[in-house]
Each structure stands twice: as C-alpha cells, then as structure tokens.
Amino acid sequence: MSEPSPTRRARRGRVPRLVLAATVAFGALAACWSVLAPLGEAPDEPAHLALVLHLADGNPYPDYDGLHNQVAIIRLCKTFASATRACPRPGEQVTATSMRLHPLAEAPDKAHRPAWDDEGGAEPIGQLNQMPQHPPLYYQAMATVLRVERAVHGGPWSTDRELALLRLANALLITPLPLLCWWAGRRFGLDDRAASLAGLSAFAVPMLTHIGSTLNNDNLLTLVSFALVALLAGVVRGDRSTRTAVGVGVLGALGLLTKAFAAVFPPLVALAYLLGWLVARSETAPADPSIDDLEPPQPTGPLGTAGWRGSVRALAIAGAVTVAGAAWWYLGVKHRTGSFAPSIEGQRLTADLQPPGFEPHVSTFLQEFVPKLTQRFWGSFGWYTIRIPMWQASLLAAVGLGALAVALAPRRTADGSSRLQRAFLLTPVLALGAFVALRAWSLHVTTGQFPFIQGRYLFAGLAGAFVLVGVALRHLELRAATVAD
Template identity: 35%
Template sequence: MRDDPAETAYRRALALSTALVTLVGVVWAVLTPAFRAPDEPQHVNSVLRLAYGGGWPPAGEALVGPAVDEARDQAALDTDVPGRHLDREDVPAFVTVLPLRDADRALVTGENALADPVPPGTDTRGLDPEAVDQMTQHPPLYYAVAAGVLHVTGTAEARWDVQLLVLRLFDVALLLPVPLLTAAAVRRLTGSRAAALVAASFALFVPQVGHILGSVTNDALVALSGAVAAYQCARVLTGDLRRRTAAGLGVVVGVGLLTKVMAAFALPMVAAAYLLASGRRAGRAVGLLVAGSVAFAVGGWWWLRNLLVLGTVQPVGIPDRFVEAEPHGLWYFLRVVVTGLTRSFFGNFGWLEIRLPDAVFWSAAVVVGALCGLAVVRGPARRATAVLLLLPAALWCGVLVNAWPDYSAHGWISAIQGRYLFAGLLALAAGTALGLHALLGTRLRRAVPWVSGAAAAAAASGLAHGFWGFYQGPGESVVDAAARWAGWSPLTGFQLVLVGSVTVVVGAAAVVASARFGRVPPGARTARSASAAEPTMAVTASTQTTAAGTDASS
C-alpha cells in the first residue's frame, strides 16, 4: 500500500470516516437519557431475563422485572423532555426532576432481575402495558448475545445505568462494520474509491441511525445482518457463485431471521441477485438453493414453527389497546404513514417525540430518492443497484401492508417506525453514492471532501438537536443543559467532554483525509512500484464485468 499513494489516501479516509460513524454512535449512546429510545426498557428486560436464566416465555406472557421497573422510576421516564413536539399539561417535565446520585441508583442482581413467572396461557391484556415485555414475540438471538456481553464485561450484576451504557455500546459495535461493508460493496460494483467514500459516510446524514443504533435494540443486529447480506449479494452479482459464498450469505440471512422478521425482506434481494448474476445457470441455481437452505436451517425454521404451532408468523407480544376510531380513507392513511415513516427514518428522537423540522427530513428524502433513482437509470452498476434496493423497497412496502389491516378495521395506525428500514442502509447508501457518481462523473473525486464535511455537519446538527430536545428547558442556557446531562449520565463531566472532544478531532481528521484523497491523482504510483510493476496483469472475469464503463481508480 505504501507504493500506491491513492490507495493509502483512500484507506486512511475510509478508516477515519468509519471511526467517525462509530464515535457519533457512542455520543448518542451517552447523550440519550436512560430508556428514552423506543421500547428500550423491554429490550433491556429481555436481556436481563436471559442473563439470569429466566428463559424465553411465549409472546404476551413475559413481564418486566422489578429491576427495570425501579430503573424506569429512577430515570424519570414518566416525564416529558423539553423538546417534545406536543406539550402534555398532565405530565411533569423532565427538567424539573433532580438526577439521582450515582451511589443511590439501584443495583441489578439475581434477586430483582426476574419478574415472577406468569402461569402459561394467562391473559395479560388486563395489565398495564408497561408491565408487559412484548419482546418475546421475536426470536431470542440478539438478547442471548447481549446477555453474554453483560457476563463477559462483568456487568451482569451492576448498577442499571452502567448496564444500560454497556448494552448501548455493544450495539454501537454492531454498527462499526456497516460503513466498511458499504464502501467494499460500492467499490466492488464500480471500482470507484470516491463513490465508496461517499457511501461510507451515508449514516452520518441520517441522525436517527446513531440515535437508534446507539440504544439497546434488536434492530442493531438486523441492521448489521442486512448490510452483510447486501454486501454478499454484491459479490454474487459480480460473478462470485462459489458455494461457500452462498453458504455465508445463508448464514447471515439466517442470523437476521433468528433476530427479527424484518430480515425476511432480504429474500427478494437474494433471489434476484442469483437470478441476474453472470455465470452458468446451474451455478446460480445451486447457489440460490444453498443460500436458502442454510438461511432456513439457521433462522427460518423459527417462523415456520410459529405458523405451525401458533397459527401466525409473528404472534402479538402485547395486544393493541387503542380506542376504536373511524378510518378516514386510503389517502389519509398513506399521508400519515409515509410522513411518519420518513420522519422517523431521518430523525425522530426519544420515543419519537423530538422531531426534526419537516423541511429537513423531506429534503433529505427527496435527495436520497432522486439519487437512488438516478443510480438505477444512469449509474455505473444499474442492475446491481436495482437488486440491492429491493431490500429497503420491500421493507418500506412491508411496513405499509402491515399497518393497513388495523387501520381499515379499527382506525388505528401503528408500527410505523423508520428504524425498520435500517436493514437496507447499505443499499440506500450505495444507491445515493452511485447516483452522485452518475451526476458528477470524474468530478466526484473532488466532491468527496465536501460530502465528508456535509456529513460531519449533519451528524453534529442531529446531536445538537437531540441535546436541546433532551436537556435544555425553556429559558435555560447551554451550560444549564450540559450540567443536567452530566447529572443524569453514568459518566463524569470530564468523561463526557473527552468523548465529545475525540469525536470532534476524528471528524476534522476525516474531512482533512478526504481532502487529501481528492488531491492525489487516481493513477499515482511511486517510482518503486512503477519499476516493480509487471508488464501484464491478470484480470478476473468478474472484475472485467463490474469495472466496465467506470474509472476503476476514481
């Protein structure tokens, strides 16, 4: 690599961009108040249940344990944060509650971690919804791994806020490979280093990614499995029809299926990748059969078992308790669902109550949609891009289809969460980058520093909006809000400043590295590498296919 300045500059910029994405997730993990992310108390409760040998009860029969109940009270979860989009006069304000001293926060032990078992078949609909842990409607893989993390780190018995931070950082670790996989997929499809760097920074433009994947949620493992599956499909589309690649793809999809049903929406992408891949038809058929069989063996069996034993693919973890309402028609449904899904994909912090301005998320959605469309029509890897985009498209359609029955029957609109699309992050990042590639051509290399700077600015803006929404009360200064943050955090004020400072330094370094990448000529070689170069080079058929029509070193 030392003999190739362009490659050195690329790898340095990619490493720093990946570090920035990860550190932004870390900042979100320490910024978000305890349990102020969707369903976080229940996610933590299910981790603790497995950590303490409580098993995996049938859906609807798992209760929240005393430790999480006490933690919710100590975290003042029954209050409203200052940035809430709609004030509720009957709910106290978060800013009026004094943070509990660290030493007074409850310790989680074997005595308080588990709820009393519910007799099999008990109807929990009469209980307070907050008393029910609906996560047993999902498979247990994520929770089992997270429980193992508590044991490995020695925090299975610790203060609840320390456990919460450890589990959040575990989810951030699951986010770390996503930018690398994204860059690798784009570079494999096009050979363009510039497009790969643009794609790697995509998550920074979506503040909700850091917020959700910096919390405790099974969506973290789904997002990672979706990214790995999309990368493997990019390999298949460029001619990698080896059985071990198919088996690896099947394992990844199976891991996703053993985490959440959202992983099933990767199946159309996998099928299309093999159907449209270059190579012999028999090899493609065998690859698809191997991938599908392995996916079923690893995780698909769970959903077939649900269908055979329970009569439904996914049982209801906690019955809906909405008041009956009159549906307002299809247009109202589409307007509410599309708006809610788009907003909560780009930025709906907390329990979806801290909203980004409408102009921000709609502008972002239009840009991403337009660039993805351009990539499919005029991009350097049109067919492959279209195949990868099947994953977020299927997830988007799945959310709409899932929400319609309750709305048409009862007037309810529920389960509209932008995080359900995070399994398709790699595809959306690739589509956006390749759309920009189609728009700018060879000028994309010079645009990389500007994209990197804009990504860092977007991430900083999202964090600032979250900080204001969580901690800064009416008429208060930033100093007052920062003191409140430090009071609630398990970290000290100095540690929070250190985390923020490191993130700022890495962000600046990432922009500088991107600028240096933009200044290195694509074909630059040192004298040593030029003299040592072979007169001819062997190029694989798959590389010839993927690099056709593109500048392989741009």
Template identity: 30%
Template structure:
C-alpha cells in the first residue's frame, strides 16, 4: 500500500539567531549519542553480570565452544566435521565444574540425579590449567567428538586470538572461560548502537533509537547466551549489521558503497554460521521496496552485495556441497531412538511452545524454565508490536523487510525440528538462541511500534523513553535475580547461602565480583537518570507540537519569510532520507 507524505505545516519564524538554528540538529544529535553510550554501557553491564552469574558450562554447548577456541589457540587447526575431539584439559574442566548435576531451579526435581548444591567446588588455586600439553585431543585420546567443526571457524579464531593476546591460553580453565564470556558481552554491546540507529533511520526519531537500544534487557535468555561462550554472539552482531544496512536501503540509501558493505557483513557472518543466510531475504526485500532508483539499478546492487558476500564467506558453504555433499554437514551422528517420541498431532504445538520458551528463558541446558505467564506475555507483546508496525502508517515498508529476518529464523528452526521428527519421531534443536540474529530487527520494530502508537508525536515518543528504560531494567535485573536463585539457592536455603556458593564457584575473588556489581549498578542508575532527563532535553515550544504529531517529512516546506525557519524536529537526524516513513 502506498504511503503518502502528510501535509507539513509551515513553522513560525525562529526567535534565535540563524547560526543557533543551524547548530540545533547537531547539538541534539550529540545529546542522543551521549545517551546512547550510557544505555549501551547499561546493556554491556547486564551481560557482564550474566557472565559471572552463570555457573561454568551451564549454557548450551559451552564446553564445545571453549574446546574449539583452545584448539586453534594451540595450533590444532580446524579438522573436518567428525574428526575433532575434546581435549583432555576440557574433559577435566567439565568434571571439576560438576557439569553432570542438576541446578536447584530445574523445571522438575530428579531425586536420583546429582544435585549442584551438594557439590563441593574445587578451590580456585587447585583448578586445572589448560595449556599446550592438554589443549588438543584426537581419536587416540578417548574423548568424545566435538561437533563444532561443522561450522566455519571465524568465531573460534577470534576467541583464540583473545586468549593468545591476553596471555590466557595456558591459564586455568575457569579464567579462560570468563575471558571468552566477556568477549561475547563485547559483541553484544556492539549490537546496541546498531539497533538504535536502525530505529532512528526508519523513524527519524532519536527517542525511538533509545527505545530500541534497551530492548535486549527484556530477554533473560539473551543475557544468558551472550554472557556465555557461544558462537551465536558473532551471528547476532553480523545480523545486526545487515539489519542496519537494510534499513538504510529501504529508506533510500542506494549508494554502491552500502551494497558492498552489506556483502562484507553477510560474508563475514557466513564464516561464522549458516544462520546468517536468513538475513539475505531482508536485504533483497529492502532493495525491492526502496524508492529512488529504477528496478534494474536496484537489482544490480543486490547482485553486487551477493557477489561480495559469496567471495568473502559464501564460498565455504559451496565448498561443503561440493566436497561433503551437504550445506552443513553433521558434526556428530544423532541416535533417533534416544529422543522422546512426540505424537504427530502435537508436533506443531510442541515446537511453538518450546521455541517461545527457549527464546525468553530456558537457562542451563534448557532445564531452568521461565514461568509460562512471562513467556506468553512476552510473545504477545512482540506479536502486537509487529502487527502495529505493519498495520499503522509510518514505517510499513521498513518493518516488513526487517521482520523477515526473525520470522525466517524461527521458521527455519521449526522446519528443521519438524523434518527431524519425520524420520525419528522426536524433536531436536528447538533453541531460542538460533533466533537471536533477529533481535536487532525486533528491537527496531518494537521502537517503531511505540513511535506509531503515540501518534508519531515527538514529545510523546520522548516521554516513552523513561518508561521503557524503567521497564527493561526491571526485566533485566529481575531476570538476573531469577537466574541467581535458580542456579545457586537450594531448597530451604537463604540468600546468604546462595551468595557463598556463588563466591566459591566463581573464577575470581570476592573483591572483583563486588567491583563488577558496583559498576553494573552505576551503569543502570546512569541509564535511569538519562531516561528520566531525556524528555526534558527534547522539550519543545508548544508552537512546534502541532506538527510533531505527523510522520517526519522528507523535507521541510520552506517559509515564505526571508528569516530562516526552524526544522520540525530540530534534534533528529539533519539529513532527510527517502521513504523514511
């Protein structure tokens, strides 16, 4: 449906000098960028607390990811799928970490299973070191297969670089794990400004950008995974970059350099995991829905982006098909008879339920479950935001393009589970983290929905910022409190007992943990202050409110007066873009 440009009222003549008027947009953007830095630090602090709260190896495949990074760090290369093995050092670390034990918050109690709260932690100075002598495993070591070589090695090469540069490649296993967890937190933090700029590009509202920035705090599972050692952190960053660039395209930025940048981002992402390929439809549709160039010109840019992506990283998957006969080979053989059988009539509902649960909160190895009411509420909020962004005028084209990414990822996970059920009767690989590549798109669409629901009004959108910041921080801190109790507080125990257990398992001493918490609380309080002050920073004269309720115009209608006029939204991006509604 074609969206028309609303009538733009002519603004009154300013009372300030022309030079001050020209400086207003730049000054407004400086304030926005300072606020964005604070909110980015708040999200990063949230991830860092998750990194020190989650017990070792109590996140999906964490021992595999650590093992593969250490293999590269110690010259073990990247073996063919099925030919990589766990190292003796990682096997010892997994045993010391009481990996085969149930956390107290497990969804159902197993009386015959080893309980995490009953395990006495190995003292820090007695924990195993993983060095050149213990970091490599092979078929003769008697260890299990590490299936991570079914993926490309980019994430693991970067993680190995972190260990080598920091000198931790021959340190204790828990210190190595913490270093890589914090590396993933850094990758998470880099997605925050990309989400904010995606929303601001679409709406031309700095307030909408700040709303998108704090969206990750709504998702406890996101903090759990991004605060662990996991290659999905780099997948999320690559998809965030592709999402931002697609938003530029759909709002009219059809420069060749953008097409090349898209190709580079997708190519690097494809050297991490095949999930990044689900960003391709978003890019293609963004070019199809963009305005300002002919069809051949837009298709030419799609081709350029595709060629660059193929040269940088797509070749890996083509090579797999040629040499291994599959796009993604199976790193470890599955045994269908070991999976619980699911009746055909319950397959769809089971997949949907599992995926929603694992997206919002399934800690550990999907065994600590967020209460269902929160999962349902979160799902309904996301669905409502998506429908609002698509139904209400203002940013329907951009929202449609962006939503293809999370929708495609969710469909891919569901189809893979359904396909496995066809020959095994069981359901596998329904993990919400596989959809985290679409979180930046969801953050932007959520911000768009808020902007639309307040009538695209500048001041009302600004007043939504403190509300969203408070709600997200409450959700973020609440999720951490839930996780802490689920991991460390046994039945009938006090909070002090749980704290003592956490300190005993931690890779660092109590003063370092206290410093992390103090810095995190400082970042969160700063975010609350920034959110509270934001509406006052953007306070505008009443004479400007009449025009603020419409979508930002592509250009301001010039005044008949020779006196320079004030732009409708002085603190928004000064450069107009096409089809930014």
C-alpha cells in the first residue's frame, strides 16, 4: 500500500449521518416544491421547456435567434400557471401580482391532456425564444431525460407530465448541495461539526429550493459551482495535486457549457492557486494534524514542497482542461455570429423603452436594485407574485451578513485558516453580484427600466458563504460552551 504523502490522504473519513439526512431532506423539500408550485409558475420556465422539447424531438441546437416558442408551451402556461402576466388569457387583468385561480372542477381530464405535439402544439408562434443564447449542456441533459421517458413509454407523455418529470430531475440536481457544502468545509480544514453546520446552512435560503425544483438552467450551474468551490476550498489551503487541478478544469468547463455566467470562475481559480502558493510560502506545518483525509495537504518547507512551480503547474493543468472542454462552443458561436455570447435582448431592450426625460442616476438605480435583489434572493416565488415581506428579507440579510462578519473577524482561526483565506470563500458570490449589478446598470442606462435584477443569479456562488456560516456558528457554539463552563 502506498505511504501517505503531502498529496495523498492517509485515510477516508465518513460523511456524518446528520449531513446525509440533511441531503435527503433537501432533495425531498425540492421535490415537494416541484409539486406545490403550479406548472409554468417560475421565471422563464415555459421558455426553458420550449427549448428542451425542441431538442427532445431530435432537432439540432438552434442559433441564439433561431427558435420560436411553440403553441404547446403557451397552452400549458395558460392552463396551469397562476401569474396572469406570465401568459395572460383574453380579458384578464394583468398586474405584477395578479393571479388566476384553478378550481379542481376545472382541471383538465388527466386521460385527455395533450402531448406537446398534439393539436398543433409543435407549431411555432411569432415570439422568439431567448434560451438558445445559452450553451447547450443543461438543455441537452434535460432533453435526454425526455428521450428516455419517451423510449420507455413508447411516446411522449402529456406536456404537463413531462414538465413535472423535468422538475423532479432538477430537484435531483440540487439534492447534493448540503453534502457539497460539508465537503467544502472539510477541505477548508473545518472539523466535522463546523462542516456539518455549513451543510445545514443550505436550508437558510427558501428561494434556493424553489428555483431548484423548477426547470431552470441555474440549477445545473449551481451544482457544478458548489462542487468547484469545494475543490477550491482545498486549493486555497495549499492543495496543488494533479487530481484536484483536473477536477477544477473539468468543473470549470462544465460550468461554461451550462451558462456564460461561469466566466467569473476562471479568475477565481487563478486567485485560489495564488493564495495556495502564499500559504505554501508562509506555513511550515499542518494547522491541525488531527484533521482527517478530506482536508487538503499542507505544505512543508519555507516555500512549500512544490513551491510556486507546483501552483503554476496545477493552474496550467486546470486552465488547459477548461479550455479543451469548453472553448469549442464559444469559438463556434463567435465564428457564426461574431460574438462569444450573442443575445436577442438587444432587439427587445432598447432606448425606445425609456420614459420621457429619462436620465440615469446611480442613486435611483440602487434604490431599486438593492431591495429587489434582496427580496428576490430570499423569497419572491413564482413569477414574483408571492413575496416574503421586505422587512423579513432585510432581517434575513442582516443575520446572514452578521454571520459572515463573525466568520471573518478572527485573524486566524483554530483550523489554521487566515482571514484572507476565509475572505476568498466570499469571492464567488461577490463576483456574481458584481456581474449582476453591472449588467443591470447597463440595461438601466439603455432602457430606463430595471431588468436583470434576479437574486437567483447569486445562488451558484453560495457554497463558500455557507462554509463561512458554518465557521461562524461553530465559533459561537464554542464561545457559548466556554461561557457556560
């Protein structure tokens, strides 16, 4: 048997039962959400469904401006969705929060609900679908789910049943999030208790399980990003192993093939390896030898075992794998369209939308941006028709920020992490937040409106924040025990 080395774990630790139970409960909660939320009652869910149905029928992936919505998804939306603004029926009053009721007596007969291509459902309508602007991984994966269902069943189920199946597939995608948070905590050097608290923190954001239970490409990006941050939590503590570098590269490529938002992660990968090298230069021994094999190896010697060359080599491997896995898509799009990430938004969000006399002001923008982002992050369900009160969202935000402040306060913690290393765990959500703010501001300047302010866009960066919440809760727990003694 190989002897333990700085790049080989001595033994494998077990996942605590609490974390396993939390993971199962998280998946069950998402599955419940998938049933409780009316079909089509989620941001852009009908548009996501239109692209999946197009691919499941054997069609190639369309250009960014090459897909029209189909009759079937509009029919489904009008039949099942509650928000009138999502797909208004003739004569309905449409407001930001108006909803239609669906009495049981008016439910369509289950035995006669149409498949997506029945009764002209496959026919396109005039409205362009914006979803082909995204890379294909998520949509091809969901289309594969439908292909398997149709192969087993001998044909397509009704459209509503296929969407229900896709929702369950998305609930399955986000089920591992508590486990990944625990793993990130262990790789960062936390003890099992603190890492378990990090896993439980995934329950703190109600909107996370709601979005995770619907058909939305953010769910695959969130899964991939949580796994990536778990690896980077070890990198920032000094892990420069080839296996980790390859894993980082693969996950980076998967993220970029899911959504262009993942472009924020390559700079963070470089930053993680830089901080890992600084650790190698300044530390001479493990911070806590009792920590088991799920922690990253700690370097030895004044410059670390591999020194800066090890960090550069690992970063080069991660970068090469990411480029090899994802560049083909973006280069192909650039060749066809002249842009790496083209969108039909430019045709819809124009200066024609500006109100008379509009002048953009940062203060006016922030007065809309901050409360909308806060409320939509914590709980603005469906098509934002069911919203938690603003005071509750603000209170939750204050508690969350307080926990992060507690985690960042010590210069060095018992697990040996520095404040700089802990601050790195916030960079994913901060990078995504900056991306959302800059894009929303740009669109506001153009249109005078307030588009793109979506709290769910931050979910992919939350793994590191949840680890810090675990750090804070463990710190407060130990402090309370000390006071009690």
